[in-house]
Amino acid sequence: MPIEMPKGLPFSVDTWTPSSKMKMHHFLTHAHKDHAQGIAAHASYPIYSTLLTKTLLLQYYPQLDESMFVGIEIGQSLVLEGSDGDFVVSAFDANHCPGAVMFLFEGNFGNILHTGDSRLTPECLLSLPDKYIGKKDKEPRCPLDYVFLDCTFGQFPLKMPSRHTAIRQIINCIWKHPDARTVYLTCDLLGHDEILLEVSRTFGEKIYVDKSKHSECLKSLELIVPEIISQDPSSRFQLFDGFPKLYERAETMLAEARANFRPEPLIIRPSSQWYACDSVSDIEKQRKGRVDQAVRDLCGVWHVCYSIHSSKDELEWALHLLAPKWVISTTPNCRAIELDYVKKHCFNNRRAFSDSLQKLLDISAVASVGPDEPVNILSCSNVVENIAVSCVETQSEPIVISRHQRKRLSLSPPSKRPMVTLFGRARLGPHNSKRASIETEDVSFQKEATEVEFEELLEIKREADIEVTKCTCIDINSETQTFDAISPIISSNSYGENLRKSYRSMNVPVPRRLPSLVRLVDAKNSARKRI
Known part of the structure; x- marks a missing residue:
């Protein structure tokens, strides 16, 4: 569940409550329902999102008024009015699901990056302005004041394969089971469309999506990858719902196939949840250590470590490049404080505890905390003070929107900043992608x-x-x-x-x-x- 932004900031991100409703501006990073929870009851104009996110959201919440949304596409910047002066917001690809973006805010409150849900790969970070990206043993020219960070897998110790590599593992698993007459793919979540597309392209077959079971997922797929959908229940590839009782259903299906002397169906679950959750046996603990290939569990389900969130290693790597002054977790239990970067550079850095930071985060100055010593849980406050900005210049001239113009605006125009996005090749690469030549299963x-x-x-x-x-x-x-x-x-x-x-x-x-x-x-x- 996303966290509330501090009271003094003129915007909210992914929170829809009576408190956030009082903000001047509201931002939605992507269309996953946990980030839109409460939007039907507490939505307030203007809501900034990409067109695809808005379109998906209106399918889930048809009662929302389309006129409440203002468009901001990847690579765009807008100048908006705040209570303490104008500020600039820019959108960057979050490498999470279709339409997902990170928001960079630059104003009198400081420079703030809100990642939403994201997977921070090199390509993802390269889309940010150069001044915020450091080099080896050299800090950025303009360090970010705050990063609101997706720490969903901030405790995950393994090195996750890239999404491209994970998809190759799925395809290889299918190749190794040619006798499986039916292949069930538990890819019913927004963000799994890339898997379905690559499987369909590789094997030249469409994927059956049961309209009665997956109506919501079907609507999303019809919008994003309509050419791969089939309504023929005899199709070899079929969409399979992961919950409820995935393992019980899998065991039953496999047992029925064996009892009737039929080839066993292939059930594949691309997800990092199985790897991240506690194991039930020593055998599964050992299997979960393998993320370089598909792994079969004791119930007969094949797992591939496919993640649209960053692992702990990726988060540490990204933070060392960005070198922000402060990091706030957007996920439960404030997991940011468990990251080595935060322990070393935030809690142990006296400069980080300026008066402004203390008032923004509602924390007291902390005595030197060792990397293995416990620290207090971090929480956002309801107070914010003006923070001096040293590097608020932007790379290109953004769009300025006045209050009167916002009332007439249904979708913002593109800015002069070049439209660069991760929304295509890196996510939905074609067969002839040269990238495949350097990425193998164990990369x-x-x-x-x-x-x-x-x-x-x-x-x-x-x-x-x-x-x-x-x-x-x-x-x-x-x-x-x-x-x-x-x-x-x-x-x-x-x-x-x-x-x-x-x-x-x-x-x-x-x-x-x-x-x-x-x-x-x-x-x-x-x-x-x-x-």
């Missing part, structure tokens, strides 16, 4: 991160010769203007036609794909060859 996040030094990736990001095209948009005064947008690497053809029309009808570009790390390296190598 973990750490290995991928060290294949190319992050400092070199930053340099590649600056030097890569990206074609810029002129696009036409409508500004907030309904006057035509042009802005620069990075041309897509590959057309965004995985979205439903209705969704693409919705973007185009409002002169908003369909979300673009962010180049993968391999493509960035290839671009640099090509530039060197030309020289």
Whole structure:
């Protein structure tokens, strides 16, 4: 459950309560229901989200008024009015589920990154402004004041495979069971659509989605990947609901197949929950240590460690690059205090306990706390004080929206910042992706991160010769203007036609794909060859 933002901030993020309703601005990072809980009762204009998030949410909550939403797409910046002056908000891909974004707030209250739910990979961090990203043994030019961080798996000790690698494990598991006449995929959550798409592409078959059992999931898939859906119950690949009683149902299905001398069905559950939860036996404890391949549990279900949240290793790595002054967990039990970075750089850093920080977080100065010593639970306060901002300059001219303009605005125009997103190639890569050539089953996040030094990736990001095209948009005064947008690497053809029309009808570009790390390296190598 997301946490309330401090009272003095002029905005709320993913919280819908009587308190958050009093804020001037409301932000929704993505369409998962735990981040929209209470929105039907406590929604208040304006709600900022991506168009896809809004469209998905209106399917879940049809009673909401569409006019309450203001659009902000990945790569956009808006200037909004606050009680203590204007502030800038920018949206960046969260690498979580379709439409999910992180929000960067820059104003008199400081520089705040709210990750929402996210998986902080190198590609994800590279989309942030360079001034907030440090290098090896060197802090960023402008450290963030606060990071509201998704610490869902902040205690998870294993190195999770990348999402791409996990999908390859799923596909390999299917290849190794050619006799399985039916393959059940427990991919009924928003964020699993990428798995279904790759399985459908690889095997050239559509996936059966039972309308009576998965009506909500079917609506989402029809919006995101409509071309892979089948209504034929005899299809080999079928969507399977993970809960309730997944293991009991799996055991029953396998027992029936054996009793009738039929090949056993293949049941695959892509999730990190099984790996993160306590084991029930020593045998399963040993099996859960393997994240480099699909693992079968004692009930016959095959598990793949597929995560749309960061592991502890990834969080530590990201925090060392961002080097924020303070970290606040957006997940229960304030798990941020268990991260080594927070113990070392926040609680032990006297400078972090300025008067402003103490009042913002409602905590007292803490005596030096060792890495193994307990610390008090961190909680947000209801008070905030103006915080001096040293680095609030933005990389491009953002859109300024006045109160009168916001009343007339149903979807904000794109800013002059180039539209760069992770929404395509890195998430829904095609067959010919060169990325597959360097990612094998046992490639973990750490290995991928060290294949190319992050400092070199930053340099590649600056030097890569990206074609810029002129696009036409409508500004907030309904006057035509042009802005620069990075041309897509590959057309965004995985979205439903209705969704693409919705973007185009409002002169908003369909979300673009962010180049993968391999493509960035290839671009640099090509530039060197030309020289």
